[in-house]
Amino acid sequence: MDTTLNFTQSLRSLTDTITHRSMRDWSRYMKASGLSMPQFFMLMHVRHREHCAISDLSQHLEITNAASSQLVDKLVQAKLLVRAEDPNDGRAKQISLSVAGEELVRKGISEHSRWVDEIAQALSKEERTKVAEALSLLNEASKRVEIRE
Numbered sequence: 001m002d003t004t005l006n007f008t009q010s011l012r013s014l015t016d017t018i019t020h021r022s023m024r025d026w027s028r029y030m031k032a033s034g035l036s037m038p039q040f041f042m043l044m045h046v047r048h049r050e051h052c053a054i055s056d057l058s059q060h061l062e063i064t065n066a067a068s069s070q071l072v073d074k075l076v077q078a079k080l081l082v083r084a085e086d087p088n089d090g091r092a093k094q095i096s097l098s099v100a101g102e103e104l105v106r107k108g109i110s111e112h113s114r115w116v117d118e119i120a121q122a123l124s125k126e127e128r129t130k131v132a133e134a135l136s137l138l139n140e141a142s143k144r145v146e147i148r149e
Contacts, residue, residue: 011138021115022112025111025112025115026040026108026112029108029111029112033104033108038061038063038071039071039074039075040108041060041061042057042061042068042071042072042075042081043075043080043081043097043101043104043105044105045057045060045061046081046095046096046097046101047097047101047102047105050096051094051095051096052094052095053086053092053093053094053095054068054069054072054093054095055068057071057072057095072095075101079098079100079101080097080098080100080101080104081095081096081097081098081101082095082096082097082098082101083095084096
């Protein structure tokens, strides 16, 4: 079999498995936390960016500024987000995670990562070394592809 085709099929199979497991785990965590998917995605985006504006959240979630503002309001009321003045523009607001929001996201990431830790433990030391090298190559290639898009 063509090595490129075999590699592509193996990579697709792996990404399908990871995507399925990831979506299932996140869905369970969101449900247990009482959050909707857009709310949780918003918290994750704010964590990734550290702080951002409503317009950034709207663009990331591909929703209107009004819808984004409503989601932010609910998360501020739930004490998961904090809204503060932008130090560079007094008319604008910066959104960041509250301590409770950071803890909720951190706990979700920790629970989500448990499966990855179990996979790592199922491999020998030599296998983990090989996989780490291969994943490093894949990560670098994915970054190059991401830059082009």
